[in-house]
Amino acid sequence: QLQLQESGSGLVKPSQTLSLTCAVSGGSISSGGYSWSWIRQPPGKGLEWIGYIYHSGSTYYNPSLKSRVTISVDRSKNQFSLKLSSVTAADTAVYYCATLELGIGAFDIWGQGTMVTVSS
Amino acid sequence: DIVMTQSPDSLAVSLGERATINCKSSQSVLYSSNNKNYLAWYQQKPGQPPKLLIYWASTRESGVPDRFSGSGSGTDFTLTISSLQAEDVAVYYCQQYYSTPPSITFGQGTRLEIK
Numbered sequence: 001q002l003q004l005q006e007s008g009s010g011l012v013k014p015s016q017t018l019s020l021t022c023a024v025s026g027g028s029i030s031s032g033g034y035s036w037s038w039i040r041q042p043p044g045k046g047l048e049w050i051g052y053i054y055h056s057g058s059t060y061y062n063p064s065l066k067s068r069v070t071i072s073v074d075r076s077k078n079q080f081s082l083k084l085s086s087v088t089a090a091d092t093a094v095y096y097c098a099t100l101e102l103g104i105g106a107f108d109i110w111g112q113g114t115m116v117t118v119s120s
Numbered sequence: 121d122i123v124m125t126q127s128p129d130s131l132a133v134s135l136g137e138r139a140t141i142n143c144k145s146s147q148s149v150l151y152s153s154n155n156k157n158y159l160a161w162y163q164q165k166p167g168q169p170p171k172l173l174i175y176w177a178s179t180r181e182s183g184v185p186d187r188f189s190g191s192g193s194g195t196d197f198t199l200t201i202s203s204l205q206a207e208d209v210a211v212y213y214c215q216q217y218y219s220t221p222p223s224i225t226f227g228q229g230t231r232l233e234i235k
Contacts (some may be wrong), residue, residue: 046213046226046227046228046229047162047170047213047215047226047229048226049224049225049226052222060221060222062224063121096169096170098169100217100224104158104160104175104176104179105158105160105175105216105217105219105224106160106172106175106215106217107160107162107170107172107215108172108175108181110169110170110171111169112168112169113169
């Protein structure tokens with residue numbers, strides 16, 4: 001059974017870059033059929049899709065975040081990563097990694113989430 | 121961007137009664153190529169990640185109790201819980217997927233409580 005686990009800095013200063021990693025276990029990140037995704041949820045608010053990367057390496061981002069987001073894959077470590085630059089307090093959120101099953105267009109496996117606070 | 125609007129924002133239902141949550145998309149999420157609506161429903165309990173309940177608007181994910189059902193097509197969708205249980209207290213989200221260009225948006229969420 002595929003499992004995901006987020007890790008990274010929980011506190012980032014304004015204008016700096018947020019960096020998170022999602023470790024994949026129970027399967028290979030090179031498997032087809034999935035895209036590897038990031039979603040975030042500000043405290044007390046709803047869900048916002050950030051972007052995803054196909055197993056081929058193609059990436060797709062939320063237009064509202066596109067200029068600041070990079071998602072990449074490290075196949076040797078079976079993990080994928082999120083970088084969000086020029087952060088502000090509005091980027092404070094729980095960040096989830098998840099698998100988007102392309103055939104159904106839904107996120108079927110989620111990590112537990114990691115809280116990132118942007119503050120000086 | 122496709123905008124997803126859920127109603128109501130919150131809902132209180134008695135145990136054993138029916139709960140109905142609506143989701144409307146600003147454009148159709150029905151793919152003519154396979155006649156599938158790319159609309160999913162999630163349940164999120166406090167401190168937990170969302171859990172996939174329904175995909176293709178009406179197909180239950182494996183292991184989801186059959187009291188949960190989804191319906192609708194095109195732009196209007198409904199999640200129904202036929203007989204509310206205490207463990208169903210949660211926030212429920214709808215989500216659309218559009219592949220060209222790739223676009224994913226969630227509804228704002230509906231908070232479901234016990235009356």
